[in-house]
Amino acid sequence: MTCAKYEYTDVLLCHDDELEGRRIAFILYLVPHWDIKDGGNLDLFETDEHGQPSEIVKSLVPSWNTLSFFEVTPVSFHQVSEVLTQDKTRLSVSGWFHGPPIDRPAPFIEPLHVLQPAVTFQNDKLGDWLNPMYIDMLIQSQIQEKFSEDSEIELQNFLKEEKYEAVLSAVKESAIKWVRKGPANKRNYEMASDTSLPGILKECIEVLKSEEMFLLLSNFTGLRLHELAPDSDSEDDMRGDDSESVKAKEETKKKEINPRCRSEVRRWRHGSYTLLHDTDTEGAEYALDCMLFLNCNGKAVLQVISCKWVCCIQL
Numbered sequence: 001m002t003c004a005k006y007e008y009t010d011v012l013l014c015h016d017d018e019l020e021g022r023r024i025a026f027i028l029y030l031v032p033h034w035d036i037k038d039g040g041n042l043d044l045f046e047t048d049e050h051g052q053p054s055e056i057v058k059s060l061v062p063s064w065n066t067l068s069f070f071e072v073t074p075v076s077f078h079q080v081s082e083v084l085t086q087d088k089t090r091l092s093v094s095g096w097f098h099g100p101p102i103d104r105p106a107p108f109i110e111p112l113h114v115l116q117p118a119v120t121f122q123n124d125k126l127g128d129w130l131n132p133m134y135i136d137m138l139i140q141s142q143i144q145e146k147f148s149e150d151s152e153i154e155l156q157n158f159l160k161e162e163k164y165e166a167v168l169s170a171v172k173e174s175a176i177k178w179v180r181k182g183p184a185n186k187r188n189y190e191m192a193s194d195t196s197l198p199g200i201l202k203e204c205i206e207v208l209k210s211e212e213m214f215l216l217l218s219n220f221t222g223l224r225l226h227e228l229a230p231d232s233d234s235e236d237d238m239r240g241d242d243s244e245s246v247k248a249k250e251e252t253k254k255k256e257i258n259p260r261c262r263s264e265v266r267r268w269r270h271g272s273y274t275l276l277h278d279t280d281t282e283g284a285e286y287a288l289d290c291m292l293f294l295n296c297n298g299k300a301v302l303q304v305i306s307c308k309w310v311c312c313i314q315l
Protein backbone atom coordinates (compact mmCIF):
# COMPACT_ATOMS: atom_id res chain seq x y z
CA MET A 1 0.00 0.00 0.00
CA THR A 2 1.36 3.49 -0.79
CA CYS A 3 0.34 7.06 -0.23
CA ALA A 4 0.83 9.24 -3.32
CA LYS A 5 1.01 13.02 -3.57
CA TYR A 6 0.54 14.68 -6.97
CA GLU A 7 1.06 18.40 -7.34
CA TYR A 8 1.09 20.92 -10.22
CA THR A 9 2.52 19.27 -13.41
CA ASP A 10 2.76 15.77 -11.85
CA VAL A 11 1.60 12.93 -14.08
CA LEU A 12 1.65 9.11 -14.14
CA LEU A 13 2.08 7.77 -17.68
CA CYS A 14 -0.01 4.99 -19.16
CA HIS A 15 0.59 1.52 -17.63
CA ASP A 16 -1.39 -1.65 -16.85
CA ASP A 17 -0.34 -2.33 -13.19
CA GLU A 18 0.51 -5.92 -14.13
CA LEU A 19 2.99 -7.62 -11.84
CA GLU A 20 2.96 -11.19 -10.55
CA GLY A 21 -0.06 -11.80 -8.33
CA ARG A 22 -1.72 -8.36 -8.55
CA ARG A 23 -5.42 -8.93 -9.12
CA ILE A 24 -7.36 -5.84 -7.99
CA ALA A 25 -6.00 -2.27 -7.92
CA PHE A 26 -7.57 0.24 -5.55
CA ILE A 27 -7.19 3.96 -4.92
CA LEU A 28 -8.74 5.96 -2.07
CA TYR A 29 -8.74 9.68 -2.89
CA LEU A 30 -8.08 12.28 -0.20
CA VAL A 31 -8.48 15.46 -2.21
CA PRO A 32 -10.10 18.85 -1.61
CA HIS A 33 -12.99 19.77 -3.91
CA TRP A 34 -11.70 18.69 -7.34
CA ASP A 35 -12.82 19.77 -10.79
CA ILE A 36 -12.19 18.08 -14.16
CA LYS A 37 -10.27 21.26 -15.15
CA ASP A 38 -7.79 20.60 -12.33
CA GLY A 39 -6.33 17.65 -14.30
CA GLY A 40 -5.08 14.66 -12.29
CA ASN A 41 -7.90 12.48 -13.60
CA LEU A 42 -7.69 8.71 -13.68
CA ASP A 43 -7.97 8.01 -17.42
CA LEU A 44 -8.94 4.52 -18.57
CA PHE A 45 -7.94 3.33 -22.05
CA GLU A 46 -9.61 0.93 -24.41
CA THR A 47 -7.33 -1.41 -26.35
CA ASP A 48 -6.76 -2.21 -30.02
CA GLU A 49 -6.61 -5.63 -31.71
CA HIS A 50 -3.11 -6.19 -30.29
CA GLY A 51 -4.18 -5.42 -26.73
CA GLN A 52 -2.37 -2.06 -26.83
CA PRO A 53 -3.93 1.12 -25.34
CA SER A 54 -5.70 3.23 -27.98
CA GLU A 55 -8.28 5.83 -26.87
CA ILE A 56 -9.21 7.17 -23.43
CA VAL A 57 -12.75 5.95 -22.82
CA LYS A 58 -13.33 7.19 -19.27
CA SER A 59 -11.85 9.91 -17.09
CA LEU A 60 -12.54 9.61 -13.37
CA VAL A 61 -12.30 12.88 -11.45
CA PRO A 62 -10.89 12.16 -7.97
CA SER A 63 -13.16 13.04 -5.10
CA TRP A 64 -12.75 13.08 -1.31
CA ASN A 65 -13.19 9.71 0.45
CA THR A 66 -14.00 7.89 -2.80
CA LEU A 67 -12.63 4.43 -3.50
CA SER A 68 -11.93 3.44 -7.10
CA PHE A 69 -10.91 -0.09 -8.00
CA PHE A 70 -10.46 -2.20 -11.10
CA GLU A 71 -9.29 -5.64 -12.10
CA VAL A 72 -5.63 -5.84 -13.10
CA THR A 73 -5.53 -7.53 -16.50
CA PRO A 74 -3.21 -7.42 -19.54
CA VAL A 75 -5.48 -4.66 -20.89
CA SER A 76 -6.12 -2.57 -17.74
CA PHE A 77 -4.28 0.45 -19.17
CA HIS A 78 -4.70 3.69 -17.25
CA GLN A 79 -2.88 6.93 -16.46
CA VAL A 80 -3.10 9.91 -14.14
CA SER A 81 -3.33 12.96 -16.38
CA GLU A 82 -1.18 15.98 -15.61
CA VAL A 83 -2.25 18.00 -12.56
CA LEU A 84 -3.11 21.46 -13.88
CA THR A 85 -4.13 23.24 -10.71
CA GLN A 86 -1.40 25.19 -8.94
CA ASP A 87 -3.05 25.38 -5.55
CA LYS A 88 -4.46 21.93 -4.78
CA THR A 89 -2.72 18.70 -3.84
CA ARG A 90 -3.99 15.32 -5.04
CA LEU A 91 -3.43 12.88 -2.17
CA SER A 92 -4.35 9.21 -2.39
CA VAL A 93 -3.80 5.84 -0.72
CA SER A 94 -3.48 3.03 -3.21
CA GLY A 95 -2.44 -0.57 -3.53
CA TRP A 96 -3.35 -4.00 -4.85
CA PHE A 97 -5.14 -7.08 -3.60
CA HIS A 98 -3.07 -10.09 -4.58
CA GLY A 99 -4.15 -13.58 -5.57
CA PRO A 100 -2.66 -16.63 -7.25
CA PRO A 101 -1.03 -15.57 -10.55
CA ILE A 102 -3.06 -16.31 -13.65
CA ASP A 103 -1.84 -17.15 -17.17
CA ARG A 104 -1.14 -14.03 -19.23
CA PRO A 105 -0.72 -13.79 -23.01
CA ALA A 106 2.81 -13.12 -24.31
CA PRO A 107 3.52 -9.35 -24.49
CA PHE A 108 2.85 -7.78 -27.88
CA ILE A 109 6.02 -7.20 -29.90
CA GLU A 110 5.79 -4.37 -32.42
CA PRO A 111 6.73 -5.29 -36.00
CA LEU A 112 10.20 -4.23 -37.10
CA HIS A 113 10.46 -0.94 -38.99
CA VAL A 114 11.12 -1.09 -42.69
CA LEU A 115 14.65 0.20 -43.33
CA GLN A 116 15.76 1.62 -46.65
CA PRO A 117 19.17 1.92 -48.28
CA ALA A 118 20.77 5.35 -48.63
CA VAL A 119 19.55 7.66 -51.40
CA THR A 120 22.07 8.20 -54.24
CA PHE A 121 22.56 11.69 -55.69
CA GLN A 122 24.04 12.77 -59.02
CA ASN A 123 25.54 16.00 -57.71
CA ASP A 124 26.91 17.43 -54.47
CA LYS A 125 23.69 18.06 -52.54
CA LEU A 126 25.44 17.84 -49.20
CA GLY A 127 27.57 20.85 -50.17
CA ASP A 128 24.39 22.80 -51.00
CA TRP A 129 22.82 22.06 -47.66
CA LEU A 130 25.44 21.82 -44.93
CA ASN A 131 27.39 24.44 -43.08
CA PRO A 132 30.78 24.19 -44.90
CA MET A 133 32.67 23.75 -41.62
CA TYR A 134 31.29 20.20 -41.36
CA ILE A 135 32.81 19.24 -44.72
CA ASP A 136 36.28 20.16 -43.41
CA MET A 137 38.30 16.97 -42.76
CA LEU A 138 40.11 18.40 -39.75
CA ILE A 139 36.84 19.33 -38.07
CA GLN A 140 35.44 15.90 -38.94
CA SER A 141 38.33 14.21 -37.17
CA GLN A 142 37.88 16.45 -34.09
CA ILE A 143 34.19 15.50 -34.06
CA GLN A 144 35.14 11.84 -34.31
CA GLU A 145 37.51 12.15 -31.36
CA LYS A 146 34.77 13.67 -29.22
CA PHE A 147 32.21 11.12 -30.39
CA SER A 148 34.45 8.18 -29.54
CA GLU A 149 34.84 9.56 -26.00
CA ASP A 150 31.17 10.39 -25.33
CA SER A 151 29.21 8.17 -27.80
CA GLU A 152 27.15 11.25 -28.64
CA ILE A 153 27.66 14.69 -30.14
CA GLU A 154 25.68 17.84 -30.90
CA LEU A 155 26.57 19.77 -34.04
CA GLN A 156 25.38 23.37 -33.89
CA ASN A 157 24.30 25.35 -36.97
CA PHE A 158 24.39 22.14 -38.98
CA LEU A 159 22.49 23.42 -42.02
CA LYS A 160 23.30 26.50 -44.09
CA GLU A 161 21.39 29.48 -42.72
CA GLU A 162 19.12 29.91 -45.78
CA LYS A 163 18.27 26.21 -45.97
CA TYR A 164 17.47 26.16 -42.27
CA GLU A 165 15.15 29.18 -42.59
CA ALA A 166 13.40 27.59 -45.60
CA VAL A 167 12.88 24.25 -43.80
CA LEU A 168 11.72 26.00 -40.65
CA SER A 169 9.02 28.00 -42.39
CA ALA A 170 7.95 24.94 -44.43
CA VAL A 171 7.57 22.82 -41.32
CA LYS A 172 5.16 25.37 -39.88
CA GLU A 173 2.92 25.08 -42.97
CA SER A 174 -0.63 24.21 -42.09
CA ALA A 175 -0.86 21.75 -45.01
CA ILE A 176 1.25 19.19 -43.13
CA LYS A 177 -0.91 16.40 -41.75
CA TRP A 178 0.17 15.44 -38.22
CA VAL A 179 -0.83 12.03 -36.94
CA ARG A 180 -0.66 11.02 -33.27
CA LYS A 181 1.79 8.17 -32.71
CA GLY A 182 1.05 5.73 -29.88
CA PRO A 183 0.44 3.40 -28.19
CA ALA A 184 0.36 5.45 -25.00
CA ASN A 185 2.26 2.84 -22.97
CA LYS A 186 5.23 3.40 -25.32
CA ARG A 187 5.03 6.87 -26.85
CA ASN A 188 2.90 9.91 -27.50
CA TYR A 189 3.97 12.44 -30.11
CA GLU A 190 2.84 13.55 -33.55
CA MET A 191 4.32 12.42 -36.82
CA ALA A 192 3.95 14.15 -40.20
CA SER A 193 2.44 11.95 -42.88
CA ASP A 194 5.06 11.63 -45.65
CA THR A 195 2.68 12.51 -48.46
CA SER A 196 1.78 15.85 -46.87
CA LEU A 197 5.39 17.09 -46.56
CA PRO A 198 6.35 20.25 -48.46
CA GLY A 199 9.05 19.80 -51.15
CA ILE A 200 11.87 21.53 -49.27
CA LEU A 201 11.35 19.28 -46.25
CA LYS A 202 11.35 16.18 -48.48
CA GLU A 203 14.62 17.36 -49.99
CA CYS A 204 16.13 17.96 -46.55
CA ILE A 205 15.21 14.41 -45.53
CA GLU A 206 16.72 13.02 -48.73
CA VAL A 207 19.96 14.83 -47.98
CA LEU A 208 20.00 13.35 -44.47
CA LYS A 209 19.39 9.88 -45.90
CA SER A 210 21.91 10.20 -48.74
CA GLU A 211 25.03 8.09 -49.34
CA GLU A 212 27.10 11.23 -48.79
CA MET A 213 25.52 11.67 -45.37
CA PHE A 214 26.29 8.03 -44.51
CA LEU A 215 29.90 8.69 -45.44
CA LEU A 216 29.93 11.90 -43.41
CA LEU A 217 28.42 10.08 -40.42
CA SER A 218 31.16 7.46 -40.79
CA ASN A 219 33.72 10.26 -40.52
CA PHE A 220 31.90 11.85 -37.57
CA THR A 221 31.65 8.60 -35.64
CA GLY A 222 34.46 6.30 -36.82
CA LEU A 223 31.80 3.68 -37.54
CA ARG A 224 31.83 2.08 -40.96
CA LEU A 225 28.48 3.14 -42.43
CA HIS A 226 29.64 3.34 -46.05
CA GLU A 227 31.83 1.15 -48.26
CA LEU A 228 34.24 4.04 -48.86
CA ALA A 229 34.72 4.69 -45.16
CA PRO A 230 38.10 3.47 -43.88
CA ASP A 231 37.96 0.19 -42.02
CA SER A 232 40.44 0.23 -39.17
CA ASP A 233 40.30 -3.59 -38.70
CA SER A 234 40.70 -4.68 -42.30
CA GLU A 235 44.47 -4.19 -42.68
CA ASP A 236 45.26 -6.26 -39.60
CA ASP A 237 42.70 -8.90 -40.62
CA MET A 238 44.12 -9.34 -44.08
CA ARG A 239 47.83 -9.36 -43.34
CA GLY A 240 49.37 -12.66 -44.49
CA ASP A 241 46.25 -13.81 -46.42
CA ASP A 242 46.47 -14.99 -50.04
CA SER A 243 44.63 -12.96 -52.69
CA GLU A 244 41.65 -15.38 -52.91
CA SER A 245 40.82 -15.11 -49.23
CA VAL A 246 41.40 -11.33 -49.29
CA LYS A 247 38.76 -11.12 -52.03
CA ALA A 248 36.36 -13.33 -50.09
CA LYS A 249 36.85 -11.22 -46.96
CA GLU A 250 36.24 -8.01 -48.92
CA GLU A 251 32.99 -9.47 -50.28
CA THR A 252 31.79 -10.44 -46.80
CA LYS A 253 32.70 -6.98 -45.46
CA LYS A 254 30.66 -5.32 -48.22
CA LYS A 255 27.65 -7.43 -47.29
CA GLU A 256 28.18 -6.80 -43.58
CA ILE A 257 27.95 -3.01 -43.96
CA ASN A 258 24.57 -2.90 -45.70
CA PRO A 259 23.75 0.56 -44.28
CA ARG A 260 20.06 1.35 -44.06
CA CYS A 261 17.91 3.97 -42.38
CA ARG A 262 14.43 5.19 -41.61
CA SER A 263 13.20 8.66 -40.76
CA GLU A 264 10.29 10.43 -39.14
CA VAL A 265 9.31 14.09 -38.94
CA ARG A 266 8.07 14.50 -35.39
CA ARG A 267 6.29 17.28 -33.55
CA TRP A 268 6.93 17.46 -29.83
CA ARG A 269 4.61 19.44 -27.63
CA HIS A 270 3.75 19.69 -23.98
CA GLY A 271 2.88 16.16 -22.87
CA SER A 272 4.80 14.32 -25.64
CA TYR A 273 7.04 11.43 -24.62
CA THR A 274 8.67 8.15 -25.64
CA LEU A 275 9.47 5.37 -23.21
CA LEU A 276 11.98 2.57 -23.20
CA HIS A 277 10.14 -0.71 -23.26
CA ASP A 278 10.90 -4.39 -22.60
CA THR A 279 9.65 -5.28 -26.06
CA ASP A 280 11.59 -2.59 -27.96
CA THR A 281 12.84 -4.14 -31.16
CA GLU A 282 14.84 -1.27 -32.63
CA GLY A 283 17.81 -1.84 -30.33
CA ALA A 284 18.10 -5.38 -31.65
CA GLU A 285 20.59 -4.32 -34.30
CA TYR A 286 23.51 -1.95 -34.25
CA ALA A 287 22.38 1.60 -35.05
CA LEU A 288 22.86 5.36 -34.80
CA ASP A 289 20.21 7.74 -33.54
CA CYS A 290 20.37 11.02 -35.43
CA MET A 291 18.14 14.01 -34.73
CA LEU A 292 17.93 17.33 -36.49
CA PHE A 293 16.25 19.77 -34.12
CA LEU A 294 14.43 22.74 -35.56
CA ASN A 295 13.05 25.75 -33.75
CA CYS A 296 15.35 25.32 -30.74
CA ASN A 297 17.24 28.52 -29.88
CA GLY A 298 16.93 29.54 -33.53
CA LYS A 299 19.60 27.00 -34.60
CA ALA A 300 19.64 23.79 -36.63
CA VAL A 301 21.27 21.31 -34.26
CA LEU A 302 22.17 17.80 -35.35
CA GLN A 303 22.49 15.33 -32.50
CA VAL A 304 24.12 11.96 -33.19
CA ILE A 305 23.84 9.22 -30.58
CA SER A 306 25.24 5.74 -30.90
CA CYS A 307 22.09 3.58 -30.88
CA LYS A 308 19.65 3.91 -33.76
CA TRP A 309 19.00 6.14 -36.78
CA VAL A 310 15.87 8.26 -36.47
CA CYS A 311 15.57 11.66 -38.09
CA CYS A 312 13.20 13.81 -36.10
CA ILE A 313 12.35 17.44 -36.19
CA GLN A 314 11.48 19.12 -32.94
CA LEU A 315 9.20 22.12 -33.09
Ligand SMILES: O=C(O)CCC(=O)C(=O)O
Pocket residue numbers: 004012017027041042078079080092094
Ligand atom coordinates in the same frame (compact mmCIF):
# COMPACT_ATOMS: atom_id res chain seq x y z
O1 LIG B 1 -4.02 7.65 -8.43
C1 LIG B 1 -4.64 7.12 -9.33
O2 LIG B 1 -5.74 7.49 -9.74
C2 LIG B 1 -4.01 5.91 -10.04
C3 LIG B 1 -2.65 5.55 -9.54
C4 LIG B 1 -2.04 4.40 -10.27
O3 LIG B 1 -2.43 4.05 -11.35
C5 LIG B 1 -0.88 3.68 -9.70
O4 LIG B 1 -0.36 4.12 -8.67
O5 LIG B 1 -0.49 2.65 -10.27
Ligand SMILES: [Fe+2]
Pocket residue numbers: 015016017025078
Ligand atom coordinates in the same frame (compact mmCIF):
# COMPACT_ATOMS: atom_id res chain seq x y z
FE1 LIG C 1 -1.73 2.12 -11.83
